[in-house]
Amino acid sequence: MDEVLNNAPLKELDDWDDFVSTRYQLGKSEEQFRNYRADANPTVTEFYRQNHAHQTLDFVLKKKGEYCGLKRGKKSIWEMAGYLNTLVDESDPDTDLTQIEHLLQTSEAIRKDGHPRWFILTGFVHDLGKVLCLYGEPQWAVVGDTFPVGCAYSDQVVFPEFFAANADANVPEYQTKYGIYERRCGLDNVHLSFGHDEYIYQVARNYLPEEGLYMLRYHSFYAAHRHNAYRHLMNEHDEEMFAWVRRFNPYDLYSKGRERPDMKAILPFYQDLVSEFFPGKIDW
Numbered sequence: 624m625d626e627v628l629n630n631a632p633l634k635e636l637d638d639w640d641d642f643v644s645t646r647y648q649l650g651k652s653e654e655q656f657r658n659y660r661a662d663a664n665p666t667v668t669e670f671y672r673q674n675h676a677h678q679t680l681d682f683v684l685k686k687k688g689e690y691c692g693l694k695r696g697k698k699s700i701w702e703m704a705g706y707l708n709t710l711v712d713e714s715d716p717d718t719d720l721t722q723i724e725h726l727l728q729t730s731e732a733i734r735k736d737g738h739p740r741w742f743i744l745t746g747f748v749h750d751l752g753k754v755l756c757l758y759g760e761p762q763w764a765v766v767g768d769t770f771p772v773g774c775a776y777s778d779q780v781v782f783p784e785f786f787a788a789n790a791d792a793n794v795p796e797y798q799t800k801y802g803i804y805e806r807r808c809g810l811d812n813v814h815l816s817f818g819h820d821e822y823i824y825q826v827a828r829n830y831l832p833e834e835g836l837y838m839l840r841y842h843s844f845y846a847a848h849r850h851n852a853y854r855h856l857m858n859e860h861d862e863e864m865f866a867w868v869r870r871f872n873p874y875d876l877y878s879k880g881r882e883r884p885d886m887k888a889i890l891p892f893y894q895d896l897v898s899e900f901f902p903g904k905i906d907w
């Protein structure tokens with residue numbers, strides 16, 4: 624167990640996604656919701672312990688420097704989706720969805736509701752940033768609820784008690800309400816904990832409309848889009864755009880139980896859709 628808990632406490636990356644959808648299960652009362660600790664198995668809890676301890680402002684700046692310049696070469700969306708699909712670890716092939724299937728379930732649910740093509744495409748690419756794991760990043764730097772670093776932590780972030788172990792907790796400048804930021808400075812000026820959201824946002828930023836980019840960049844920022852925390856750092860434009868983040872979230876959380884996508888039947892639609900917005904190869 625010790626060695627498993629080391630840098631990869633989650634058996635699969637998706638255990639985090641599953642925990643989040645349990646946390647926000649439809650029909651849950653406020654009280655049941657606040658008791659999310661009961662839904663977290665020991666590996667999920669250990670995962671958050673690591674995430675909250677290690678995501679410091681310094682760490683985030685370092686990772687942004689490493690990845691946001693997109694210097695890992697050119698690949699098509701399809702190559703990257705295929706690469707992400709190699710992330711299967713110990714999953715049961717009969718019941719567990721592959722990464723591509725999760726993406727297609729999300730996008731198909733969006734399509735069935737009649738949303739515009741860019742929205743469907745955003746659903747299809749939203750978790751491609753998880754390839755960070757295949758680059759060798761630890762789970763706590765790839766998934767997990769995101770939160771601002773460099774300012775006081777909100778108690779609306781899950782497991783807020785784990786922030787006590789973060790080195791930034793001892794930097795008084797980082798622990799005021801605004802920290803290194805200014806009142807309503809806008810989220811574009813705020814550093815969130817690093818993970819798959821920021822990476823896919825950077826990859827897609829020249830190709831998708833702004834509404835879609837907000838969905839990509841902030842889909843794991845639950846404290847803000849579910850609990851209205853950190854409003855003091857958001858500007859009016861963020862507030863408007865978060866309506867789209869909220870519109871996207873149910874498709875991410877609740878499309879999993881649906882039927883397995885019929886890959887063969889829907890692939891032509893997606894090939895068309897991807898090439899409508901993205902050139903053949905893009906920077907990663």
Ligand SMILES: [Fe+2]
Nearest residue numbers: 749750842843
């Ligand atoms: Fe995600």
Ligand SMILES: [Fe+2]
Nearest residue numbers: 640749750875
């Ligand atoms: Fe997702």
